[in-house]
Amino acid sequence: MNEHDVLMTVVVAVCAMLLVIALLTIALVANNNRRMRHRAELAEAERVRETEVARAEREAVQHTLRELGRELHDNVAQLLTVAQLGANNLLEERPEPRLAAMRDALDQGVEELRRLAHGLDADLWSRRSLTDAIVAEAERIERVGRVRAHVVKAGAPLVLDADTSTILFRVFQEVVNNALKHSGADTLTLVLDGGPPATLTISDNGRGFDATRERGQGGLSAIRRRCALIGFEASCSSAPGNGCTWTLIQSPHGA
Amino acid sequence: MHFLAAYKEIVLVAAFVAWCVAVRTKRKPWFWWLGAQLALALAAEYAGRWLGERGIPNQWLYNGYMLGEHIALLMVVFYMGRELIRALPYVLVFALVLFLAAFIRDLTAAGTFGVFASNGLVVGGFLIGTSAALVMLAMAFRGPLRVTAEPRFWILLALVSYFLCTAPLFGLYNRLSAESPEIGLKIYQLNDLLFVMRYGLTAFGLIHEARRGGHE
Numbered sequence: 001m002n003e004h005d006v007l008m009t010v011v012v013a014v015c016a017m018l019l020v021i022a023l024l025t026i027a028l029v030a031n032n033n034r035r036m037r038h039r040a041e042l043a044e045a046e047r048v049r050e051t052e053v054a055r056a057e058r059e060a061v062q063h064t065l066r067e068l069g070r071e072l073h074d075n076v077a078q079l080l081t082v083a084q085l086g087a088n089n090l091l092e093e094r095p096e097p098r099l100a101a102m103r104d105a106l107d108q109g110v111e112e113l114r115r116l117a118h119g120l121d122a123d124l125w126s127r128r129s130l131t132d133a134i135v136a137e138a139e140r141i142e143r144v145g146r147v148r149a150h151v152v153k154a155g156a157p158l159v160l161d162a163d164t165s166t167i168l169f170r171v172f173q174e175v176v177n178n179a180l181k182h183s184g185a186d187t188l189t190l191v192l193d194g195g196p197p198a199t200l201t202i203s204d205n206g207r208g209f210d211a212t213r214e215r216g217q218g219g220l221s222a223i224r225r226r227c228a229l230i231g232f233e234a235s236c237s238s239a240p241g242n243g244c245t246w247t248l249i250q251s252p253h254g255a
Numbered sequence: 256m257h258f259l260a261a262y263k264e265i266v267l268v269a270a271f272v273a274w275c276v277a278v279r280t281k282r283k284p285w286f287w288w289l290g291a292q293l294a295l296a297l298a299a300e301y302a303g304r305w306l307g308e309r310g311i312p313n314q315w316l317y318n319g320y321m322l323g324e325h326i327a328l329l330m331v332v333f334y335m336g337r338e339l340i341r342a343l344p345y346v347l348v349f350a351l352v353l354f355l356a357a358f359i360r361d362l363t364a365a366g367t368f369g370v371f372a373s374n375g376l377v378v379g380g381f382l383i384g385t386s387a388a389l390v391m392l393a394m395a396f397r398g399p400l401r402v403t404a405e406p407r408f409w410i411l412l413a414l415v416s417y418f419l420c421t422a423p424l425f426g427l428y429n430r431l432s433a434e435s436p437e438i439g440l441k442i443y444q445l446n447d448l449l450f451v452m453r454y455g456l457t458a459f460g461l462i463h464e465a466r467r468g469g470h471e
Contacts (some may be wrong), residue, residue, distance in 0.1 A: 005439055006427075010438075013423035014445060021416050025391075032395040032402045 058069040069120030130165040149188040156194030179204040197250040208238045266454035273461035285334035292327035336390030341355045384418030387411045394395030409460030417453035
């Protein structure tokens with residue numbers, strides 16, 4: 001072979017190798033892009049499925065609560081009303097203090113039962129706003145007489161859809177019930193801010209707790225999970241002797 | 256083709272500068288081995304030219320560099336692909352043994368360290384290129400990310416395209432016309448072209464790595 005032939009052979013061999021590498025790389029990148037697209041589609045499908053499952057779970061819970069509320073209202077409350085009427089009749093015949101106390105307890109029980117049944121009705125949110133519900137709840141807490149509940153409306157009015165309002169109201173009830181049961185507080189402050197971002201702050205002046213301990217974290221994570229379903233973020237700040245403040249804030253990305 | 260000699264240095268320095276820029280945050284082990292290889296390449300390039308210009312034989316320097324470069328690059332490939340290919344350490348040890356065998360055979364056949372070990376380069380280069388191609392394939396088929404978004408992909412592509420081409424380049428040259436200086440010169444110009452491509456891709460990968468901040 002002469003010099004020119006040798007050189008041409010080498011050049012052709014190197015170019016052929018480069019061409020093979022280029023073609024293989026293009027095929028590899030194309031295949032990888034297809035695989036990544038497929039993975040992204042699967043992830044999106046999974047996300048949609050999870051959203052659907054969460055929605056179905058929410059609807060099932062709402063349905064159960066609505067049925068429970070209807071049963072309480074239509075059956076148990078009616079039976080108690082009959083008992084209430086009987087007690088009233090008895091009291092007219094025999095005006096005894098013990099009977100009067102029993103009638104008062106029955107009156108209170110019927111009132112609480114109706115309120116509870118009313119609260120369990122998810123359709124309620126098509127007729128009233130979350131602000132109205134929280135104000136009504138604060139009035140109920142004050143009526144009981146042990147704790148003062150201040151409602152502060154800051155910024156724009158809270159406007160949320162029925163699903164979000166229902167879950168946020170349940171979270172609110174859980175936080176308030178915890179405060180009433182465990183904190184020993186005598187004042188609750190509820191701040192409603194329509195935002196954006198929509199924010200609900202619940203503070204008490206109770207004994208507080210160490211928010212870094214497991215008990216606090218467990219409660220926080222359960223509330224966080226429920227808030228995440230509706231695109232809210234929940235945080236709790238507390239320290240022994242300093243009360244407790246829960247902040248439920250709408251996340252910028254939504255649910 | 257003489258202009259390539261100037262570009263060679265520019266892309267090599269560019270790759271090293273890109274490495275220095277990327278080094279600011281915490282890095283994976285492959286990054287340090289690649290840095291060692293780039294530093295060796297820079298040192299060998301300038302020292303080799305300095306010796307050559309003074310008529311001092313420099314083959315021993317390039318042989319020494321080849322040894323260091325192959326070990327560093329096998330480590331780069333190992334750290335880039337160890338999570339993707341379980342048998343990779345065995346493949347790389349096999350590649351190192353074969354390379355050392357070819358390298359030592361070259362030197363013992365010549366009886367001196369002053370002859371360029373081109374068979375070692377062909378065998379070692381082919382094995383580095385093949386190992387890098389294996390890791391590239393594993394990255395594309397098993398990796399969690401789009402490969403073009405991975406700095407490692409571009410660095411592996413640089414190794415594959417350079418070293419798999421050195422096999423036909425120096426392999427055919429050795430077989431066909433090892434004694435012709437004219438062909439030797441032209442072959443080295445072709446090698447310069449591959450060199451520019453290799454370090455260009457390496458610099459691109461390292462710039463990508465610098466922008467990503469070292470996350471795998």
